[in-house]
Amino acid sequence: ETGVTQSPTHLIKTRGQQVTLRCSSQSGHNTVSWYQQALGQGPQFIFQYYREEENGRGNFPPRFSGLQFPNYSSELNVNALELDDSALYLCASSRGGGETQYFGPGTRLLVL
Amino acid sequence: AQSVTQPDIHITVSEGASLELRCNYSYGATPYLFWYVQSPGQGLQLLLKYFSGDTLVQGIKGFEAEFKRSQSSFNLRKPSVHWSDAAEYFCAVGDYQAGTALIFGKGTTLSVSS
Numbered sequence: 001e002t003g004v005t006q007s008p009t010h011l012i013k014t015r016g017q018q019v020t021l022r023c024s025s026q027s028g029h030n031t032v033s034w035y036q037q038a039l040g041q042g043p044q045f046i047f048q049y050y051r052e053e054e055n056g057r058g059n060f061p062p063r064f065s066g067l068q069f070p071n072y073s074s075e076l077n078v079n080a081l082e083l084d085d086s087a088l089y090l091c092a093s094s095r096g097g098g099e100t101q102y103f104g105p106g107t108r109l110l111v112l
Numbered sequence: 113a114q115s116v117t118q119p120d121i122h123i124t125v126s127e128g129a130s131l132e133l134r135c136n137y138s139y140g141a142t143p144y145l146f147w148y149v150q151s152p153g154q155g156l157q158l159l160l161k162y163f164s165g166d167t168l169v170q171g172i173k174g175f176e177a178e179f180k181r182s183q184s185s186f187n188l189r190k191p192s193v194h195w196s197d198a199a200e201y202f203c204a205v206g207d208y209q210a211g212t213a214l215i216f217g218k219g220t221t222l223s224v225s226s
Contacts, residue, residue, distance in 0.1 A: 002155075033213070042116075042202050042216030043156070056213055090155055097212045103148070103156040 003027055004093050004104035012110045013081050021076045021107045023091030031055070032074040033101055034066060035090040043090055049074055050097050086111045114139045114207045118217035125193050126225050133188040133220050135203030144206030145186040146214065147177055151199045159201075162186065173197070198224045 003026035013019050025032050031050045035043035045058035049068035063079040072093070078085055088108050092101035117136045125131050137143055144163050148156040160171025167179040177188045186203060200221050204214040 002157075004155075031212070035214075040218075042204075042218045043214070045207075045213035045215070048212060058213060092156075092214075094212070098144075098206070099212075100146075100158065100161055101212075101214060102158065105155040108153075 002093075002102040002104065004091060004102055006089075006091050006104040006107050008107060009105070010108045010110075012112065014112050015081055015083060017081050018077065018079045019081060019109060021078075021089050021091075021109070023074045023076070023093075023104060025072045025074070025091075025093030026102055029093035029095055029102075030072050031094045031096055031099070032068055032072065033092045033094070034074070034076045035092065036060075036085075037088040037090055037106070038084075039087070046076065048097070055097055081111045083111050085109065114205060114215050116203050116205050116215055116217035118201075118203055118220050120220045121218070122221045122223070124223040124225055127195050128192050131188075131190045131193045131197070131222070133201050133203075133222070135186045135188065135217060136184050137186065137203070137205045138184065139205050139207070143186075145177075145179060146204045146206070147171065147175070147186075147188050148202045148204060148216075149199045150202065150219075156202065159188070193222075193224055195224045195226065198222055 005024045033048040034046040037043040047057040048055045088106045092103045115138045147159040204216045207213045
């Protein structure tokens, strides 16, 4: 078990709504990365935060946004939800930008 | 562009038999390589990693992997599979040109037969 926690565990939204997912990083870690895992696929990198600043972004539209707080916890916000946003959203924390990433259990989002 | 290929979508192995899961990567520099395991509905657990040094890497649960630069491969092995090893296995390369993203393969599902 890692010390990375995510909430909520499951979520159901309708198309067009907005959602906020939360992640608490492992003690001593200052970097949080977010991934989207569609059914039957490998995780896809959304973005990374290092000491409250965005430190890299994958090929996701601007309606995917994030925050990192002074305690290094993080939020992922998705606006104008689409059906294809249905996925498992994984958060990973690490000691720094180039260090090993440890994953939380994920939040499963269903968009109807 | 950086990429990871896991050629086998699904593998079935008898309990007690040996296992090898294949992983090929495409990366311009010296790669950071990882294997993660995912049980149904769960997050990813790190099995092992390669950053540099000895090309044979030992991990948890009796797994090992060998980095072969000439073949751009990082295959995962286990000498004797247990029923509890049934899961989804993901190979990943660290892309340190885009923050520090992990680029994952599509995964290999391992089934263990008795």
